Amino acid sequence: MVKRDPISKKVRALSPSGIRKYFDIIAGMDDVISLGVGEPDFVTPWHICEAGIWALEKGDTAYTSNYGLIELREEIARYIENRYGLTYDPDTEILVTVGVSEGLDLAIRAITNPGDEIIIPEPTYVSYKACTILAGGIDVPIPSSADNNFEMRASEIEKRITTKTKAILLGYPNNPTGAIMERDELSKIARLAIKNDLTVISDEVYERLTYGTDHASIVPLPGMRDRTILLGGFSKSYAMTGWRIGYAAASADIIESMMKIHQYTMLCASVIAQRAALEALRNGEPQVQEMVADYDKRRRVIVKGLNQIGLTCFEPRGAFYAFPSIRKTGLPSDEFAEKLLREKKVVVIPGSAFGKCGEGHVRCCYATSMAEIEEALERIESFVKKHRS
Amino acid sequence: MKEIAKVNEIFKILEEDAHKTPERIATMTGMPVAVVKRAIKQAETNRTILKYKAVVNWEKLGDDQVQALVEVKVTPQRDVGFDAIAERIYRFPEARTVYLLSGTYDLLVLATGKTMHEVAAFTSNKLATIEGVQGTVTHFLLKRYKEDGEILSGEERRKKREPFML
Numbered sequence: 001m002v003k004r005d006p007i008s009k010k011v012r013a014l015s016p017s018g019i020r021k022y023f024d025i026i027a028g029m030d031d032v033i034s035l036g037v038g039e040p041d042f043v044t045p046w047h048i049c050e051a052g053i054w055a056l057e058k059g060d061t062a063y064t065s066n067y068g069l070i071e072l073r074e075e076i077a078r079y080i081e082n083r084y085g086l087t088y089d090p091d092t093e094i095l096v097t098v099g100v101s102e103g104l105d106l107a108i109r110a111i112t113n114p115g116d117e118i119i120i121p122e123p124t125y126v127s128y129k130a131c132t133i134l135a136g137g138i139d140v141p142i143p144s145s146a147d148n149n150f151e152m153r154a155s156e157i158e159k160r161i162t163t164k165t166k167a168i169l170l171g172y173p174n175n176p177t178g179a180i181m182e183r184d185e186l187s188k189i190a191r192l193a194i195k196n197d198l199t200v201i202s203d204e205v206y207e208r209l210t211y212g213t214d215h216a217s218i219v220p221l222p223g224m225r226d227r228t229i230l231l232g233g234f235s236k237s238y239a240m241t242g243w244r245i246g247y248a249a250a251s252a253d254i255i256e257s258m259m260k261i262h263q264y265t266m267l268c269a270s271v272i273a274q275r276a277a278l279e280a281l282r283n284g285e286p287q288v289q290e291m292v293a294d295y296d297k298r299r300r301v302i303v304k305g306l307n308q309i310g311l312t313c314f315e316p317r318g319a320f321y322a323f324p325s326i327r328k329t330g331l332p333s334d335e336f337a338e339k340l341l342r343e344k345k346v347v348v349i350p351g352s353a354f355g356k357c358g359e360g361h362v363r364c365c366y367a368t369s370m371a372e373i374e375e376a377l378e379r380i381e382s383f384v385k386k387h388r389s
Numbered sequence: 390m391k392e393i394a395k396v397n398e399i400f401k402i403l404e405e406d407a408h409k410t411p412e413r414i415a416t417m418t419g420m421p422v423a424v425v426k427r428a429i430k431q432a433e434t435n436r437t438i439l440k441y442k443a444v445v446n447w448e449k450l451g452d453d454q455v456q457a458l459v460e461v462k463v464t465p466q467r468d469v470g471f472d473a474i475a476e477r478i479y480r481f482p483e484a485r486t487v488y489l490l491s492g493t494y495d496l497l498v499l500a501t502g503k504t505m506h507e508v509a510a511f512t513s514n515k516l517a518t519i520e521g522v523q524g525t526v527t528h529f530l531l532k533r534y535k536e537d538g539e540i541l542s543g544e545e546r547r548k549k550r551e552p553f554m555l
Contacts, residue, residue, distance in 0.1 A: 041548060043548050175555075297417035298417075300416050300418075
C-alpha cells in the first residue's frame with residue numbers, strides 16, 4: 001500500500017516556531033519574568049469592554065456584513081482621513097478583519113500567484129514569511145542591522161527586484177526591533193514601487209506606538225494610495241489583542257478580492273469585537289495617549305539599563321520592543337535565551353527566531369510592569385557578568 | 390508649556406510610586422537628574438508635594454477603624470464665607486478630609502474614629518455644635534471598594550498572558 005503523508009508538502013515544509021522548546025523549559029518554573037510577550041500588559045480600557053458587554057446584553061450576536069459593520073467602517077475611514085488626509089469609501093474600500101494577522105494573510109493571498117516574490121524586512125515578524133509561503137509565493141528578505149537603525153533600505157530592495165517581484169511588505173514600527181521608517185527612505189521605496197509597478201502591503205499595527213516622533217506611513221505619499229494595502233488594528237493601540245479585530249484599507253478591487261477569501265474562510269469578524277472597536281475609535285484616544293506615555297517611560301529605563309549592562313541597544317522609536325546586541329557574551333541568541341531562562345528565569349526571544357540577521361540580538365518586550373523590568377535588568381546584569389566572553 | 394508638562398510628569402510618577410528615585414525618574418522622563426532633584430526639592434518646599442504616604446488596605450490587617458462621611462449645612466459668614474467654619478472643622482484631628490461642595494449641603498467631612506460611638510460623639514458634640522452649622526447628616530462607611538485609584542475590594546483586572554508570543 002502506498003504510504004501517504006496526511007500533511008500537505010507546503011505545510012510540512014514550514015519551519016516550526018523557534019521558541020517551542022521554551023514552553024517545556026518554563027513548565028513548572030515559578031518566579032519567571034517574561035520579556036517574551038508580544039502584547040500590551042494593559043487590560044482593554046473599561047469603556048471598550050463595556051461596549052462589548054452591552055452588545056451581548058442587547059442581543060447583538062448575529063453575523064455582520066462580510067465587510068464588517070458599516071458604522072465601524074465609516075469610523076475607520078474617518079480615522080484614516082484624519083491621520084493621513086486620504087479618503088476611503090467605507091462601502092467598498094475598507095474591510096474589517098480578524099486582527100491584522102488575518103488582514104495580512106488575505107492581502108498576500110489576494111495578490112500572490114505561484115512563484116511571485118514578496119519582499120519582506122528582516123529581522124521579520126514571523127508571519128510575513130509563513131503567509132507568503134502558504135500563498136505559494138517566495139519571500140525575499142531584506143537584511144537590516146543596528147548600523148542603519150534596522151530600517152529597510154530602498155537601495156537593498158532595488159538590488160533584489162526581479163521580474164517576479166510582486167510586492168513589498170513593510171512592517172513599521174517593527175516587531176521585533178522597535179525600528180521605525182523615516183519619511184525620506186519611505187519616499188525612495190515609494191518611487192521604487194511605482195517604477196516597478198509593485199504593490200505595497202503596509203502592516204501598521206504599531207502605528208500609534210511611536211516615541212518622540214510621529215509615525216510615517218507610505219500610504220499618503222504621492223501615487224501610493226491605490227497601490228498600497230494598509231493594514232491597521234486595535235490590538236496594540238487599545239490593548240485589544242484577545243478581541244482579534246483589525247482592518248484593511250485599499251482600492252475597491254483589492255478589498256473586494258480580499259473580501260472574497262474572507263467571506264469563504266471567516267465570514268465576518270466577531271460582532272462583539274466590532275462593537276468594542278467602534279467604541280475604541282470614538283472614545284479611546286485618551287487611553288491610547290496614556291498607554292503610549294507609559295510605554296515611553298519603560299522604554300527609556302530598559303534601553304538605558306541594557307546599555308549599562310553592556311548589551312548595546314540602539315534606540316527603538318516604535319512598538320514596545322528593545323533589540324539589544326548580545327555579541328559581547330559570545331553566545332548565539334538561542335543559547336543566550338535558553339541559559340538566561342534556566343539560570344535567571346527571565347524570558348527573552350532569540351533574534352534568530354526573526355531571521356538570519358536577527359542573530360546576535362534578543363527581543364525584549366517592555367510591555368510589562370516597571371518593577372518587573374527593573375528586576376529583569378538586575379537578573380540579566382548578573383547573567384551577563386557571568387557569561388562575558 | 391512643554392516644560393511645565395515635563396515637570397508635571399515628575400509628580401505624576403511620584404504620585405503613582407513615591408519610592409522612585411530621582412535617578413530613575415530622570416531616566417523615565419529623559420530629564421537630567423539635577424533638574425528632577427531641583428523640581429522635587431522646590432515642590433517639597435512650596436507644598437506642591439505635601440507628603441509621601443502609603444495607601445494601606447487596613448481591612449486586610451483586621452483594623453476596624455470607623456469612618457463616616459458627614460454632610461454639613463452651614464451659614465456662610467460675612468467676609469470669610471465658608472472658610473472660617475471650614476477651618477474650625479478641619480482643625481479637629483477626627484476630620485481627615487474636608488471639602489466645600491456645590492449642591493444641597495455645603496461641607497463634606499470624612500470623619501474617623503476607633504468606634505462608631507467615637508465618630509458619633511464627634512459629629513454630635515463637636516461638629517454640630519459649631520456656631521454657623523445648621524445641621525449634619527452622617528453616613529457611616531460600610532465598605533471601601535476603591536481609594537485613590539486603587540481597587541481595594543475584589544480582584545484587580547489583570548491580564549493573563551502567555552509567556553512567549555512572537
